[in-house]
Amino acid sequence: MEEKPTRRPAAGQTRRRGAALEEAILQAAVDELSESGYAGLTMDKVAARAATNKNAIYRRWPNRLALGIAAYRQLTTTVPLPDTGSLRGDVLELLRQANRLWSSPIGAILRELFAAAGGTSELVAQLQDQSGDAAAAPWLTILGRAVARGEADPETLHPRVATVAIVLLRNEFVVRGVPTAPDDVLVEIVDEVYLPLVRRRGPTPR
Known part of the structure:
Protein backbone atom coordinates (compact mmCIF):
# COMPACT_ATOMS: atom_id res chain seq x y z
CA MET A 1 0.00 0.00 0.00
CA GLU A 2 1.39 3.39 -0.99
CA GLU A 3 2.31 5.56 1.99
CA LYS A 4 0.66 8.95 2.14
CA PRO A 5 3.09 11.85 1.83
CA THR A 6 3.96 13.73 4.96
CA ARG A 7 2.29 17.12 5.25
CA ARG A 8 4.95 19.74 4.74
CA PRO A 9 5.09 23.10 6.54
CA ALA A 10 3.77 26.06 4.62
CA ALA A 11 6.26 28.44 3.07
CA GLY A 12 8.07 30.37 5.76
CA GLN A 13 6.84 27.99 8.49
CA THR A 14 9.49 26.24 10.58
CA ARG A 15 9.14 22.49 10.88
CA ARG A 16 8.09 21.76 14.45
CA ARG A 17 9.39 18.86 16.47
CA GLY A 18 9.17 17.52 19.99
CA ALA A 19 7.28 19.63 22.51
CA ALA A 20 6.37 22.33 19.98
CA LEU A 21 4.69 19.81 17.68
CA GLU A 22 2.95 18.08 20.59
CA GLU A 23 1.60 21.42 21.82
CA ALA A 24 0.30 22.25 18.34
CA ILE A 25 -1.44 18.88 18.04
CA LEU A 26 -2.99 19.16 21.48
CA GLN A 27 -4.24 22.70 20.81
CA ALA A 28 -5.73 21.53 17.52
CA ALA A 29 -7.50 18.72 19.38
CA VAL A 30 -8.78 21.18 21.99
CA ASP A 31 -10.17 23.41 19.25
CA GLU A 32 -11.85 20.48 17.46
CA LEU A 33 -13.29 19.14 20.71
CA SER A 34 -14.66 22.57 21.64
CA GLU A 35 -16.26 23.09 18.24
CA SER A 36 -17.57 19.60 17.40
CA GLY A 37 -17.57 17.56 20.62
CA TYR A 38 -16.02 14.12 20.87
CA ALA A 39 -18.29 12.75 18.15
CA GLY A 40 -16.79 15.19 15.66
CA LEU A 41 -13.18 14.71 16.76
CA THR A 42 -11.14 12.83 14.14
CA MET A 43 -7.44 12.27 13.68
CA ASP A 44 -7.72 13.64 10.13
CA LYS A 45 -9.24 16.93 11.31
CA VAL A 46 -6.69 17.35 14.08
CA ALA A 47 -3.82 16.60 11.71
CA ALA A 48 -5.12 19.13 9.20
CA ARG A 49 -5.60 21.83 11.84
CA ALA A 50 -2.15 21.19 13.33
CA ALA A 51 -0.57 21.07 9.84
CA THR A 52 1.00 17.68 10.48
CA ASN A 53 0.26 14.05 9.65
CA LYS A 54 -1.63 11.37 11.55
CA ASN A 55 1.51 9.36 12.28
CA ALA A 56 2.80 12.25 14.38
CA ILE A 57 -0.42 12.07 16.41
CA TYR A 58 -0.42 8.30 16.83
CA ARG A 59 3.16 8.38 18.11
CA ARG A 60 1.92 10.48 21.03
CA TRP A 61 -1.67 9.27 21.53
CA PRO A 62 -2.53 5.68 20.54
CA ASN A 63 -6.13 6.35 19.56
CA ARG A 64 -8.85 8.98 19.24
CA LEU A 65 -10.12 8.44 22.79
CA ALA A 66 -6.69 8.98 24.34
CA LEU A 67 -6.33 12.20 22.35
CA GLY A 68 -9.85 13.30 23.31
CA ILE A 69 -9.12 12.77 27.00
CA ALA A 70 -5.84 14.70 26.76
CA ALA A 71 -7.64 17.55 25.00
CA TYR A 72 -10.43 17.58 27.61
CA ARG A 73 -7.92 17.74 30.46
CA GLN A 74 -6.16 20.63 28.70
CA LEU A 75 -9.51 22.37 28.28
CA THR A 76 -10.33 22.22 31.99
CA THR A 77 -7.00 22.84 33.70
CA THR A 78 -7.42 26.48 34.75
CA VAL A 79 -9.86 26.96 37.63
Whole structure:
Protein backbone atom coordinates (compact mmCIF):
# COMPACT_ATOMS: atom_id res chain seq x y z
CA MET A 1 0.00 0.00 0.00
CA GLU A 2 1.39 3.39 -0.99
CA GLU A 3 2.31 5.56 1.99
CA LYS A 4 0.66 8.95 2.14
CA PRO A 5 3.09 11.85 1.83
CA THR A 6 3.96 13.73 4.96
CA ARG A 7 2.29 17.12 5.25
CA ARG A 8 4.95 19.74 4.74
CA PRO A 9 5.09 23.10 6.54
CA ALA A 10 3.77 26.06 4.62
CA ALA A 11 6.26 28.44 3.07
CA GLY A 12 8.07 30.37 5.76
CA GLN A 13 6.84 27.99 8.49
CA THR A 14 9.49 26.24 10.58
CA ARG A 15 9.14 22.49 10.88
CA ARG A 16 8.09 21.76 14.45
CA ARG A 17 9.39 18.86 16.47
CA GLY A 18 9.17 17.52 19.99
CA ALA A 19 7.28 19.63 22.51
CA ALA A 20 6.37 22.33 19.98
CA LEU A 21 4.69 19.81 17.68
CA GLU A 22 2.95 18.08 20.59
CA GLU A 23 1.60 21.42 21.82
CA ALA A 24 0.30 22.25 18.34
CA ILE A 25 -1.44 18.88 18.04
CA LEU A 26 -2.99 19.16 21.48
CA GLN A 27 -4.24 22.70 20.81
CA ALA A 28 -5.73 21.53 17.52
CA ALA A 29 -7.50 18.72 19.38
CA VAL A 30 -8.78 21.18 21.99
CA ASP A 31 -10.17 23.41 19.25
CA GLU A 32 -11.85 20.48 17.46
CA LEU A 33 -13.29 19.14 20.71
CA SER A 34 -14.66 22.57 21.64
CA GLU A 35 -16.26 23.09 18.24
CA SER A 36 -17.57 19.60 17.40
CA GLY A 37 -17.57 17.56 20.62
CA TYR A 38 -16.02 14.12 20.87
CA ALA A 39 -18.29 12.75 18.15
CA GLY A 40 -16.79 15.19 15.66
CA LEU A 41 -13.18 14.71 16.76
CA THR A 42 -11.14 12.83 14.14
CA MET A 43 -7.44 12.27 13.68
CA ASP A 44 -7.72 13.64 10.13
CA LYS A 45 -9.24 16.93 11.31
CA VAL A 46 -6.69 17.35 14.08
CA ALA A 47 -3.82 16.60 11.71
CA ALA A 48 -5.12 19.13 9.20
CA ARG A 49 -5.60 21.83 11.84
CA ALA A 50 -2.15 21.19 13.33
CA ALA A 51 -0.57 21.07 9.84
CA THR A 52 1.00 17.68 10.48
CA ASN A 53 0.26 14.05 9.65
CA LYS A 54 -1.63 11.37 11.55
CA ASN A 55 1.51 9.36 12.28
CA ALA A 56 2.80 12.25 14.38
CA ILE A 57 -0.42 12.07 16.41
CA TYR A 58 -0.42 8.30 16.83
CA ARG A 59 3.16 8.38 18.11
CA ARG A 60 1.92 10.48 21.03
CA TRP A 61 -1.67 9.27 21.53
CA PRO A 62 -2.53 5.68 20.54
CA ASN A 63 -6.13 6.35 19.56
CA ARG A 64 -8.85 8.98 19.24
CA LEU A 65 -10.12 8.44 22.79
CA ALA A 66 -6.69 8.98 24.34
CA LEU A 67 -6.33 12.20 22.35
CA GLY A 68 -9.85 13.30 23.31
CA ILE A 69 -9.12 12.77 27.00
CA ALA A 70 -5.84 14.70 26.76
CA ALA A 71 -7.64 17.55 25.00
CA TYR A 72 -10.43 17.58 27.61
CA ARG A 73 -7.92 17.74 30.46
CA GLN A 74 -6.16 20.63 28.70
CA LEU A 75 -9.51 22.37 28.28
CA THR A 76 -10.33 22.22 31.99
CA THR A 77 -7.00 22.84 33.70
CA THR A 78 -7.42 26.48 34.75
CA VAL A 79 -9.86 26.96 37.63
CA PRO A 80 -9.49 29.91 40.03
CA LEU A 81 -9.09 28.83 43.64
CA PRO A 82 -11.60 30.54 45.98
CA ASP A 83 -10.54 32.07 49.28
CA THR A 84 -13.72 33.13 51.07
CA GLY A 85 -12.26 32.91 54.56
CA SER A 86 -14.29 29.84 55.55
CA LEU A 87 -14.16 26.18 54.62
CA ARG A 88 -17.88 26.08 53.88
CA GLY A 89 -17.63 29.07 51.54
CA ASP A 90 -14.59 27.67 49.72
CA VAL A 91 -16.11 24.21 49.24
CA LEU A 92 -19.39 25.63 48.00
CA GLU A 93 -17.63 27.91 45.52
CA LEU A 94 -15.48 25.07 44.17
CA LEU A 95 -18.59 22.92 43.73
CA ARG A 96 -20.43 25.78 42.02
CA GLN A 97 -17.49 26.28 39.63
CA ALA A 98 -17.54 22.57 38.77
CA ASN A 99 -21.33 22.59 38.42
CA ARG A 100 -21.17 25.49 35.96
CA LEU A 101 -18.42 23.77 33.99
CA TRP A 102 -20.17 20.39 33.82
CA SER A 103 -23.49 22.05 32.93
CA SER A 104 -21.84 23.77 29.97
CA PRO A 105 -21.02 22.21 26.58
CA ILE A 106 -17.80 21.00 28.19
CA GLY A 107 -19.90 18.83 30.48
CA ALA A 108 -21.52 17.24 27.45
CA ILE A 109 -18.04 16.45 26.13
CA LEU A 110 -17.15 14.83 29.45
CA ARG A 111 -20.21 12.57 29.27
CA GLU A 112 -19.32 11.62 25.69
CA LEU A 113 -15.83 10.66 26.80
CA PHE A 114 -17.09 8.62 29.75
CA ALA A 115 -19.44 6.75 27.41
CA ALA A 116 -16.63 6.14 24.92
CA ALA A 117 -14.30 4.90 27.68
CA GLY A 118 -16.91 2.24 28.46
CA GLY A 119 -15.74 1.67 32.01
CA THR A 120 -12.09 1.08 31.07
CA SER A 121 -10.53 1.78 34.46
CA GLU A 122 -7.33 3.43 33.24
CA LEU A 123 -9.16 5.83 30.94
CA VAL A 124 -11.87 6.60 33.47
CA ALA A 125 -9.15 7.35 36.03
CA GLN A 126 -7.60 9.84 33.60
CA LEU A 127 -10.95 11.57 33.14
CA GLN A 128 -11.52 11.71 36.87
CA ASP A 129 -7.93 12.87 37.51
CA GLN A 130 -7.64 10.10 40.13
CA SER A 131 -4.32 8.94 38.69
CA GLY A 132 -2.50 12.09 39.84
CA ASP A 133 -2.47 14.92 42.32
CA ALA A 134 -3.87 17.63 40.03
CA ALA A 135 -7.53 17.29 41.01
CA ALA A 136 -6.82 16.86 44.72
CA ALA A 137 -4.49 19.87 44.94
CA PRO A 138 -7.12 22.66 45.22
CA TRP A 139 -9.13 20.62 47.72
CA LEU A 140 -6.06 19.93 49.84
CA THR A 141 -5.22 23.63 49.72
CA ILE A 142 -8.58 24.83 50.99
CA LEU A 143 -8.71 22.01 53.55
CA GLY A 144 -5.19 22.94 54.70
CA ARG A 145 -6.35 26.53 55.22
CA ALA A 146 -9.28 25.25 57.26
CA VAL A 147 -6.95 23.15 59.41
CA ALA A 148 -4.81 26.24 60.05
CA ARG A 149 -7.95 28.17 61.10
CA GLY A 150 -9.02 25.34 63.40
CA GLU A 151 -12.08 24.46 61.27
CA ALA A 152 -10.95 21.00 60.19
CA ASP A 153 -9.19 18.03 61.72
CA PRO A 154 -5.55 17.69 60.56
CA GLU A 155 -6.09 13.96 60.11
CA THR A 156 -8.51 14.68 57.25
CA LEU A 157 -5.74 16.11 55.06
CA HIS A 158 -5.81 13.16 52.67
CA PRO A 159 -6.70 13.26 48.95
CA ARG A 160 -9.56 10.76 49.28
CA VAL A 161 -11.15 12.76 52.09
CA ALA A 162 -10.44 16.18 50.59
CA THR A 163 -12.14 15.31 47.27
CA VAL A 164 -15.29 13.66 48.64
CA ALA A 165 -17.49 16.64 47.75
CA ILE A 166 -16.42 16.82 44.11
CA VAL A 167 -16.75 13.04 43.72
CA LEU A 168 -20.34 13.22 45.00
CA LEU A 169 -21.14 16.06 42.60
CA ARG A 170 -19.56 14.19 39.70
CA ASN A 171 -21.78 11.21 40.48
CA GLU A 172 -24.82 13.44 39.98
CA PHE A 173 -23.70 14.00 36.38
CA VAL A 174 -22.10 10.69 35.47
CA VAL A 175 -24.23 8.17 37.37
CA ARG A 176 -27.57 9.96 37.58
CA GLY A 177 -27.17 11.80 34.28
CA VAL A 178 -28.47 15.17 35.46
CA PRO A 179 -27.83 18.14 33.09
CA THR A 180 -27.08 20.36 36.08
CA ALA A 181 -27.23 19.97 39.86
CA PRO A 182 -29.59 22.29 41.80
CA ASP A 183 -27.79 24.51 44.28
CA ASP A 184 -29.59 22.87 47.20
CA VAL A 185 -27.88 19.59 46.25
CA LEU A 186 -24.51 21.32 46.49
CA VAL A 187 -25.44 22.78 49.88
CA GLU A 188 -26.55 19.34 51.05
CA ILE A 189 -23.25 17.77 49.97
CA VAL A 190 -21.35 20.42 51.93
CA ASP A 191 -23.50 20.61 55.06
CA GLU A 192 -24.62 17.00 55.41
CA VAL A 193 -21.53 15.13 54.21
CA TYR A 194 -18.37 17.18 53.78
CA LEU A 195 -18.30 19.42 56.84
CA PRO A 196 -19.29 16.65 59.29
CA LEU A 197 -16.57 14.48 57.75
CA VAL A 198 -13.70 16.96 58.09
CA ARG A 199 -14.65 19.25 60.96
CA ARG A 200 -12.36 19.40 63.96
CA ARG A 201 -13.43 17.12 66.74
CA GLY A 202 -12.72 17.54 70.40
CA PRO A 203 -10.48 15.11 72.32
CA THR A 204 -11.87 11.60 72.64
CA PRO A 205 -13.34 11.05 76.14
CA ARG A 206 -11.38 8.64 78.27
